[in-house]
Amino acid sequence: MTETATARRSRITPEREAELYAAVLDLLREVGYDALTMDAVAARTRSSKATLYRQWGGKAELVAKAMRHNKPGADIGSVDTGSLRGDLHALVMSTDDCAMEQNNALMRGLAMAVHGNPDLLKAFRELIIEPEMLEIRRVVQRAVDRGEVRPDNPAVDYVVHMFVGAFVARGMIEDQPPTQSFLRSYLDAVVLPALGVSTSL
Amino acid sequence: MTETATARRSRITPEREAELYAAVLDLLREVGYDALTMDAVAARTRSSKATLYRQWGGKAELVAKAMRHNKPGADIGSVDTGSLRGDLHALVMSTDDCAMEQNNALMRGLAMAVHGNPDLLKAFRELIIEPEMLEIRRVVQRAVDRGEVRPDNPAVDYVVHMFVGAFVARGMIEDQPPTQSFLRSYLDAVVLPALGVSTSL
Known part of the structure; x- marks a missing residue:
């Protein structure tokens, strides 16, 4: 992770981050990785797609971070x-x-x-x-x-x-x-x- | 395997069986398991679908036998x-x-x-x-x-x-x-x- 990414991430509270990761894992269980879209994550978590991309870079990184967080x-x-x-x-x-x-x-x-x-x-x-x-x-x-x-x-x-x-x-x-x-x-x-x-x- | 199935299988020569298994594995590499059809196997091996079903019972058994044969x-x-x-x-x-x-x-x-x-x-x-x-x-x-x-x-x-x-x-x-x-x-x-x-x- 770059330092810039770390700085950006710090704007989200840990509670909000945990909530978002939980929603990603729920979606993953429901539809699987291939059918999971950033649109669905945005809708489920009431965040903007732009925010998701800015914070995590993409679907793969978001899913891997959610898995890691959930360990x-x-x-x-x-x-x-x-x-x-x-x-x-x-x-x-x-x-x-x-x-x-x-x-x-x-x-x-x-x-x-x-x-x-x-x-x-x-x-x-x-x-x-x-x-x-x-x-x-x-x-x-x-x-x-x-x-x-x-x-x-x-x-x-x-x-x-x-x-x-x-x-x-x-x-x-x-x-x-x-x-x-x-x-x-x-x-x-x-x-x-x-x-x-x-x-x- | 039932005795009946063994008796049926013995009507195929080992050469023909090896040829058929090789064709199944080629198809498996080309299209993957889910997209592999008994129609494609029949066409590729110039056999009838009825023969394939009678000999192997189904796609799953045919593929597993082909894998086993190819070990x-x-x-x-x-x-x-x-x-x-x-x-x-x-x-x-x-x-x-x-x-x-x-x-x-x-x-x-x-x-x-x-x-x-x-x-x-x-x-x-x-x-x-x-x-x-x-x-x-x-x-x-x-x-x-x-x-x-x-x-x-x-x-x-x-x-x-x-x-x-x-x-x-x-x-x-x-x-x-x-x-x-x-x-x-x-x-x-x-x-x-x-x-x-x-x-x-």
Whole structure:
């Protein structure tokens, strides 16, 4: 985001911004990304299209920011239990199964829309995937600093891949959204052993 | 598949069947699943629609069978190197990067179409995912029988999830199809350590 964009955004109150993002996600659930128009967002939120474009640049950025804003559960970077296992389990427990299912459905819709929309792919990557990866890296880096994980463990580069597998394969294979109990079991069976962390604590 | 369907299928020569599957995949690449019609398949393959329906039951089953038939590389069940690491690396090496990219694009298109098409989801699961999981289970079971993997290792249930993560996240995060070198690195960093198999051979 440019500094100019930040300055512009600051003219909206956080409450108004949250209201607007919620309306965007409602529309996304109702009609999907491709059928969602800036006109509909403007009408639903009683704002002008000019304001929406000035604040967010376009539909892709607006949708990605709304998804990012809506991210359920704790900010992974703010969790610090003193162990990697504690941090990852706390992260999973911070989102209840219902919110996880809703978020998963939105993400799936967006992931499908991404393929025909290079703008959305760019926004999705810059505003959702990269910040998420940075946060996970911070948590893992703390484990490296504590001596829990070896700095040269090659699985450090694949933590996000492992999580993506849990979310996507769960839907594909078991036809179910990920749940807290599934994710905790996957953490102990896959993520932590790959990182060389004992799960028999 | 019912016995009746098997008996019916046997009236087609394997060459003719392969030709027909190839035509279905060509059409799938050209127009995508939703726009693919049985009329187009019949025209392209100079067969009657009645024959197609009698042999395959419907579009979803025909497409899933074509995907399954086209699966690049070795049949994972036929690989037996004597070690789990050897088997999994051999599997990865049996598909070159070009075939992997083509297959990945087809699978992605199909995975997207699956959400609006319950018939396709059912065919996809029964004809592609379940046989694949059975084969992977066989390879892992051999490793358990050899004493390489503990029978109660909980990661045994998640081998497919780990692979799915490698394929999907690679595209999402790195914007690249999986390659042999990426998959070999992921096997050694994630899959084998989670299964408790040493990769420092």
